[in-house]
Amino acid sequence: MRDPLQLALQDLKARVFANVVLAPRTHVRIGGPAEWLVEPLTESAVQQLVRVCRELGRPLRVLGGGSNLLIDDAGVRGVVMELGALNRVVRDGDRLTAGAGTSLPTLLRGARESGLAGLEILTGIPAQVGGAVAMNAGTRDGETFDLLASLTVVEPTGELRVLGRPDFAPRYRDGGLAGRICVHATFDLQPDDPKRIYQRFRDSLERRNATQPVTERSVGCVFRNPGEDSAGRLIERAGCKLMRVGGIQVSGRHANYFVNDGTGTCAEFLKLVELVRDRVRREFGVELELEVVRWTAG
Ligand SMILES: Cc1cc2nc3c(=O)[nH]c(=O)nc-3n(C[C@H](O)[C@H](O)[C@H](O)COP(=O)(O)OP(=O)(O)OC[C@H]3O[C@@H](n4cnc5c(N)ncnc54)[C@H](O)[C@@H]3O)c2cc1C
Known part of the structure; x- marks a missing residue:
């Protein structure tokens, strides 16, 4: 008999793959297969997938850029959702709205070239927008939530919801999403000269290159900093x-x-x-x- 999950996945506006090894999709190149890898093509397909997994009682995980994940050698059961297709970036005045699957380095480059400053505090973080939000990724210059105006998330019930600043509950390296899936985020930026933005970006990149093994396979920092200590x-x-x-x-x-x-x-x-x-x-x-x-x- 066919798996009801497999039948439901056929109806989604998504690319669906069975038994996909996850190691190549992570920065550290570790991890066995996902039972199902699903790449929704629209936000409503994300909602539908959340509902299907909930109704069938099957685990659902979100894979961003895979830069902060350590996945079992045996892999994972259920569905891994990859949001790379949600990668549209739209400008409205000094704000940029980016799909969760947008690569952060690409977003930084776009902002820099169009003279919008702020995102350079996230220089060198090999994340997607959704992963940066989920982890409240940051550097000594600031963190993701410092720049966010609003977030659009899919609730564990499948409902789409917009969160504004009063709804945010970020902590150190934790965006406080509590099981919600980020589908897009709006960043509040400031106009500045692209040359000056580029200089700040270069300075932090040089600092990172001098102190971190940026070209090697890793998960970034393995442990949280305990209190004020490193x-x-x-x-x-x-x-x-x-x-x-x-x-x-x-x-x-x-x-x-x-x-x-x-x-x-x-x-x-x-x-x-x-x-x-x-x-x-x-x-x-x-x-x-x-x-x-x-x-x-x-
Ligand atoms: C070389 C290197 C340097 C790094 N430097 C830094 C740094 O300076 N600062 C820093 O904070 N981190 C750093 N990291 C760690 C990592 O880049 C961040 O934690 C980043 O936010 C992870 O984003 P990701 O898209 O890769 O998410 P993933 O690693 O794919 O996922 C991380 C978590 O986020 C969840 N997630 C992903 N997308 C979504 C979504 N759309 N909605 C809800 N949940 C989601 C996943 O389910 C998972 O729980 C570094 C990592 C590497 C490899």
Whole structure:
């Protein structure tokens, strides 16, 4: 008998694929197959997909740029939704509205070229707009929610809703979406000379390139910074730099980055997480918390 989920997916305005290995869709190149990978072509297809999964009791996850995800080697059951087709950017005065699947670097370039400043605080973050919102991605210059005027989300019930600033509940590296799916976001920017915007962008890119292993496969920062302290500094001072498990190693450039030499697995990554946590706990009595989002099989 055909799976009712498979039948329902046929009716969606979406591209649907079965049994797709997720590793190539993540920055760290780790992760087994998704039972179903669905790429909705419209926001209403996102709503429909949310309703179908809810009615059938099947797990639904959203994959953004895959830059902050650690996915099990065994993969995940149910549906992984990819929003790359929702990538339209519209300007209205000093505001830009971008689909959740828009790549952040592309949005930054567009804003810069059209003389809109602000987004350069997010320079070098390899996210999609939806993922940057979900994680409240940021740098020492500011975070995503500093720039947001409104958000359009799909509720867990499938309803479309617009959230304004009073509805926002962002925290450090957490946009507080609480199970909602961001389908587009509106950013409030300021007019400025493209040359000046470009200079700020170049400066932060140079700073990043000098201190982070930006060209290697990673998930960005593995652990949250504990309070005012820096997780990277604690890991380095606990002597963990260059510690390795299989294909995964603590970066020599920035100790809160673990890099994959191309052969690493999720199991090895997690083993290294535990070794580093243990050392930091023993040295400083600090319990490091994961910043990277884990997708476990099931
Ligand atoms: C080299 C490198 C540098 C990095 N530098 C930084 C940095 O400076 N600052 C920083 O904050 N982070 C940084 N990161 C981490 C990462 O880029 C951010 O966390 C980013 O916000 C993740 O976005 P994404 O689109 O890749 O999301 P994913 O990694 O695909 O997903 C992350 C989470 O967001 C959820 N999500 C994705 N899209 C949506 C959506 N549309 N609606 C609801 N939920 C969604 C996913 O389900 C998942 O829970 C870096 C990562 C790398 C690899």
